[in-house]
Amino acid sequence: MKNYVLAALVPILWGSTYAAVSIYLQDLSPFWVAVWRALPAGLVLLLLKPGRPPLPWSKMTLLSVFNIAAFFPLLFIAAYRLPGSVAGTLGATLPLQLMFMQWLVEGKKPQLNMLLLALVGLLGVVLILNPSANIDPIGAAAALTATALVARASLWLKSWPITDIFRLTAWQLTLGGLILVPVAFLVEGPPKAITMHEMPGLIWVSLLNSSFAYWAFARSIKRLGPDSMAMISMLNPVAAVTLGILLVGEVLGPYQWLGIGFVLLSLGLMIKIKQTATRKTQTSVVKHHSNND
Numbered sequence: 001m002k003n004y005v006l007a008a009l010v011p012i013l014w015g016s017t018y019a020a021v022s023i024y025l026q027d028l029s030p031f032w033v034a035v036w037r038a039l040p041a042g043l044v045l046l047l048l049k050p051g052r053p054p055l056p057w058s059k060m061t062l063l064s065v066f067n068i069a070a071f072f073p074l075l076f077i078a079a080y081r082l083p084g085s086v087a088g089t090l091g092a093t094l095p096l097q098l099m100f101m102q103w104l105v106e107g108k109k110p111q112l113n114m115l116l117l118a119l120v121g122l123l124g125v126v127l128i129l130n131p132s133a134n135i136d137p138i139g140a141a142a143a144l145t146a147t148a149l150v151a152r153a154s155l156w157l158k159s160w161p162i163t164d165i166f167r168l169t170a171w172q173l174t175l176g177g178l179i180l181v182p183v184a185f186l187v188e189g190p191p192k193a194i195t196m197h198e199m200p201g202l203i204w205v206s207l208l209n210s211s212f213a214y215w216a217f218a219r220s221i222k223r224l225g226p227d228s229m230a231m232i233s234m235l236n237p238v239a240a241v242t243l244g245i246l247l248v249g250e251v252l253g254p255y256q257w258l259g260i261g262f263v264l265l266s267l268g269l270m271i272k273i274k275q276t277a278t279r280k281t282q283t284s285v286v287k288h289h290s291n292n293d
Contacts, residue, residue, distance in 0.1 A: 029187075042177055
């Protein structure tokens with residue numbers, strides 16, 4: 001159960017990104033916010049545990065581009081152009097995108113029960129969506145593309161042999177941040193000075209949402225698998241909406257509360273199915289050894 005608790009912290013922290021942007025970071029460029037989120041976090045982790053990357057440079061660069069250098073700007077573009085509930089809703093298509101990508105790339109057809117649970121969770125996320133919100137097409141495209149990048153990177157994380165999750169996180173953030181610096185200069189020009197008002201938001205998205213959350217994300221992919229992690233990611237819009245209520249003054253209606261219930265129901269059933277499957281596998285292994293003895 002502790003693995004699921006740690007995994008659940010990831011989308012909850014990532015869901016807080018939208019509130020952090022609304023409260024602290026509205027006056028900054030999405031591209032420079034992406035740089036400040038990635039690079040300091042990666043350098044701090046490398047100082048704590050220096051060493052070579054745990055993957056070849058080609059694979060390390062691919063992960064850094066998909067998970068950081070491309071994902072972060074798209075995420076912040078969505079956060080700046082969409083309400084948190086809308087951006088979280090589009091991000092919660094991750095389970096369905098991942099199932100489709102596994103089918104397309106690996107030839108793995110989705111399990112019917114997991115597909116149904118993903119659809120139930122997505123229905124809940126749609127109910128969470130504020131029906132009065134005007135959906136910006138650029139923000140929506142950015143959110144969906146960012147989610148697709150995470151889905152692809154999750155499959156790489158699952159299949160590639162990784163010996164050090166901590167160092168993987170450090171190098172992902174560092175390389176991704178370094179790649180983003182010239183992009184930010186090209187798109188936005190030099191960065192503006194950071195004010196004391198903006199500093200808490202940058203510290204939050206860098207240290208907690210990046211350093212800790214990306215370590216926990218990679219660990220959870222290896223321990224629980226990308227399917228389970230994708231389902232748990234549906235807590236992202238729940239966190240975004242909850243923080244929107246508590247910190248930004250958003251108000252939820254009955255359909256949105258019903259949506260949160262659907263999300264939590266789908267997550268609970270998914271965890272139960274996974275635990276039952278794990279127990280059956282362990283029982284089969286024990287019986288197999290007993291018969292051999």
